Amino acid sequence: MNIRVRYFARLREKLATDQEQLALPVGAGDVAALCRHLAARGGVWAEELGGERPLMAAINEELKPLAASLSDGDEVALFPPVTGG
Amino acid sequence: MNIRVRYFARLREKLATDQEQLALPVGAGDVAALCRHLAARGGVWAEELGGERPLMAAINEELKPLAASLSDGDEVALFPPVTGG
Amino acid sequence: MQAIAICEDELPPVAVWHAGACVTFEGRVRDEQGRVVALEIEHYPGMTEREIGRIADQAAERWPLSMVLVAHRVGRVEVDQLIVRVQVAAQHRREAFEACAFIMDYLKTRAPFWKKEISVDGAASWVEAKQGDRDAAARWTPADGH
């Protein structure tokens, strides 16, 4: 299952990347599982995505809870709580 | 005790007057007593000021309850509930 | 800063402000399904300005505001023209929203204006005060826990 992951704001800066393509095992689960997968890289990945810091997620440009399931071709965005307005 | 009484909106039209000077006995009481005094004229005065229709009052350009006391030289305004804004 | 304008002609333009947040309310003459062509607005010169000043002062006591402007038409106002503008600036949005709504609710129930509707056939009738406006103003009194 292929997904694109995008990072914004503090995450984009800390992870030093704004997006990447990932190939995950089929049925790899939900956004939280994706975060665990990424946090396993260690370093800033563990710091930012290991569950210590508040995180929001969108799937295909729509806000979703971390328990939302992923499908092949999804664009997942991970970002800190929004601060517009 | 001399007071000026002003009428606005529907009252001004129905009573066919916008203001008058009145000489009342000293200690003539409150706005409600003034209304009874005026309503005793009968006709439209009784209809408008006899207690059947909602009424607001101001003394010296400040909203007051009908139980507010009058003093010599006061300007009393009587009018229907306001509808601005 | 507080300013009150009672206008026989068009309302002045919206003011420039300097703060974090600004909420502006504007009301226009509605045609009421084509029935109404204009309003005639009577007021109590002198008291009108003083009462609106008291309402603005009360708002400034309840919330930290940096600007309150109230402008209101009197005389004949045609359908679709502005009747009233209340513009409130504050550091934070909640204060600006609440103060602006408070001023409108009090203006509707305390400022000495009376509207007369002029209909298509030239007939004129005084607008009756609405219970909804009295209820809206009552929600700001301490008895309601606000």
Added chain:
Amino acid sequence: MQAIAICEDELPPVAVWHAGACVTFEGRVRDEQGRVVALEIEHYPGMTEREIGRIADQAAERWPLSMVLVAHRVGRVEVDQLIVRVQVAAQHRREAFEACAFIMDYLKTRAPFWKKEISVDGAASWVEAKQGDRDAAARWTPADGH
């Protein structure tokens, strides 16, 4: 009528509207006691417009509205410049006030914008989300009885 503008430059002028009531919220960059000279606002192009559209749709489902306009700056915004405008028109003032406050509360907690403060010495730091904004948004959810 619904329109959303994500602006790299100044916000468009306030729109002409035709209804009984209009409430406009505007927010400016505060200097935070002289500490801040500008904001840099990042967003998620595509999602930003869609999410604001969903927020405006939710407002239009809750209240009968005749117009919703949302304009928001992105990129560098200097102190005292406008960041955001939400303009809502409706037949009655209560609906316009509530819908405008609702849209602002949801915009603050759901639209994908992130602010970075640029200080006098050139240092940049991401603004942290505020619990007060989450509380403000939560008051519109059914669990709170609203």
